[in-house]
Amino acid sequence: MSEQVRFVTSEPGKRLDQIVTEFLGERLSRSQVQQVIRDGGVTVNGIVLKPGIKLRGGEEISVTLPDPPQSDLVIAQAIPLKVVYEDDDLAVIDKPAGLVVHPGAGNRQGTLVNALLARYPEIAQMNYAPERRGIVHRLDKDTSGLLVVARRGQILQRLAGQFQKRTVEKRYLALVEKAPPTSIGRITAPIARDPANRQKMTVLRSGRPAETEYRCLEWFSDGKVLIEVHLLTGRTHQIRVHMAFIDCPIVGDTVYGRRQRSAPIQRQFLHASKLCFDHPRTRERLCFESPLSLELEQVVDFLRKKPR
Numbered sequence: 281m282s283e284q285v286r287f288v289t290s291e292p293g294k295r296l297d298q299i300v301t302e303f304l305g306e307r308l309s310r311s312q313v314q315q316v317i318r319d320g321g322v323t324v325n326g327i328v329l330k331p332g333i334k335l336r337g338g339e340e341i342s343v344t345l346p347d348p349p350q351s352d353l354v355i356a357q358a359i360p361l362k363v364v365y366e367d368d369d370l371a372v373i374d375k376p377a378g379l380v381v382h383p384g385a386g387n388r389q390g391t392l393v394n395a396l397l398a399r400y401p402e403i404a405q406m407n408y409a410p411e412r413r414g415i416v417h418r419l420d421k422d423t424s425g426l427l428v429v430a431r432r433g434q435i436l437q438r439l440a441g442q443f444q445k446r447t448v449e450k451r452y453l454a455l456v457e458k459a460p461p462t463s464i465g466r467i468t469a470p471i472a473r474d475p476a477n478r479q480k481m482t483v484l485r486s487g488r489p490a491e492t493e494y495r496c497l498e499w500f501s502d503g504k505v506l507i508e509v510h511l512l513t514g515r516t517h518q519i520r521v522h523m524a525f526i527d528c529p530i531v532g533d534t535v536y537g538r539r540q541r542s543a544p545i546q547r548q549f550l551h552a553s554k555l556c557f558d559h560p561r562t563r564e565r566l567c568f569e570s571p572l573s574l575e576l577e578q579v580v581d582f583l584r585k586k587p588r
Contacts, residue, residue, distance in 0.1 A: 283345045283406070285437045290445075292337035296322070296329055298488075300343055302444050307345070307412055307436065316346060354383055354410050359395035364568050369435045369561055370428055371400070374570050377424040377547050383411045396429055406433045416440055417448075417514060422532075425452070425552025426570050438560035443514060449556035452509040452519060453497075453572060455549035455579065456528040457537060459505045463496040467522040471515040480535060481517045483525050490515045492522040500583040504531060504543070508553075519550060531579075545579050 289299050297317060301310045308316070314331040316322055321344040324335065362374040375381070375392065382393045396403055396414045403414040414429040416439045430436030442448050472487030474480040491512035498506040505528075509519050520536045523529055529537025533548040543549070556567040572580070 283433050284342060285345065286340065286342045287437075287441060289335055289337055289339050289341055293334055295331065296324065296333050296335060296341075297331035299335060300341065303341075303440055304343070307415075307440070316343070319346075321346065353404075354393055354397060354413070355389065356397035356401065356404075357389060357394040358398045359390065359392075361392075361395050361399060363399075364426065364570070365566070369432060369559070370430050370439070371396075372426060372428050372555065372566075372568050374426055375419055375424060375552075376573070377422050377575075380421045381418045381427075382415055392429075400431050402431060406436070417443060419552055420517065420520075420548075420550075422547035423452075423550045423552065424570075424573055424576075426555040426568055427552065428555060428557060435560050439557065442557055442560075446512065447558065449554065449567075450511045450514070450552065451554035452511070453551045453553045453576075454507050454509055454519060454523065455531040455543070455576075456505050456507055456523055457531055457542065458503050458528050459499065460494060460496065460507070460526060460528050465494055466512075467492045467494070467526060469522060469525055471518060471521055481515070481521050483521060488515055489513060490518050490522065492518060494523075498580075501586045501588040502542075502583065504583060506580065520548065543579050544582055545575065549576060549579060551576060 287303055297310060297314045300322060301313045304313065317331045320328050323342045324339045363371055364374050365372040380387060380391045383391050393411060393413060393415065406413045414431065414436065416428055416430055416436055419425060419427055428439060430439055468491050469483045470485060470487030471481050471490045472484040474482040493510040493512060494507045496505050496507050511518060520530055520533055524536040531543050531549045532541060532545045551572055552570065554569050556565065559566055
């Protein structure tokens with residue numbers, strides 16, 4: 281039986297496909313949402329509309345999620361996970377660097393979703409894109425730290441709603457190549473796919489709104505700075521793109537920063553250190569923190585010992 285979700289849109293002037301994509305979080309891509317809309321799987325106040333129609337706000341949207349093709353099922357794999365918290369509804373995972381969140385083209389095994397299916401078999405009953413079952417939000421492969429996953433479809437829907445309303449608090453620790461222009465600041469710059477390289481994101485006027493707050497925590501003798509980042513929106517590669525945009529790329533980020541590594545680290549120095557959200561069932565505010573891994577702590581210690 282197909283799963284159906286309902287919600288009321290609150291922001292005026294947005295396209296229907298954009299609103300549905302943002303509400304569903306990681307459940308379906310925008311192109312998949314557009315196909316569902318064209319197939320009549322989305323209604324606005326009971327009426328089927330086109331994907332590009334702009335809404336006024338206050339409309340009731342109903343989405344019927346398609347059943348996943350059997351050929352696309354993802355296998356369960358007993359991959360060790362660091363579980364910070366779990367109950368019957370959800371789990372908070374401390375993801376290590378190097379672990380991909382969900383399967384993609386040419387990468388069907390060894391992901392977080394494969395591991396979740398083994399630990400929480402009930403996730404397989406969710407009726408939507410099998411590669412993203414349980415996934416509410418993502419971390420890049422080489423970013424470590426906290427993320428919440430849902431064990432039930434209704435819980436995922438409610439968590440996705442919190443991300444859409446920006447009531448989820450996400451903070452990161454990052455090491456940047458040089459000091460930002462101010463010790464505390466906010467970057468407001470829209471982000472979109474890079475027209476010259478579809479694998480990358482970039483700042484474009486036509487992009488989706490993106491806001492990042494930061495504050496400097498520690499300065500090092502070679503010019504690098506340890507910062508705390510507060511995400512106000514959740515665009516793909518947002519922190520990496522925004523820090524590069526102000527000419528303070530993240531250390532170890534060879535895509536948006538320097539190609540040659542300037543510190544003893546084999547990946548980007550970016551760690552999801554704090555995550556707060558309301559439990560979808562109990563309404564209790566939950567907060568979790570994750571310290572830097574030994575690998576990242578060693579980089580900080582190395583920089584502290586550098587002569588001035």
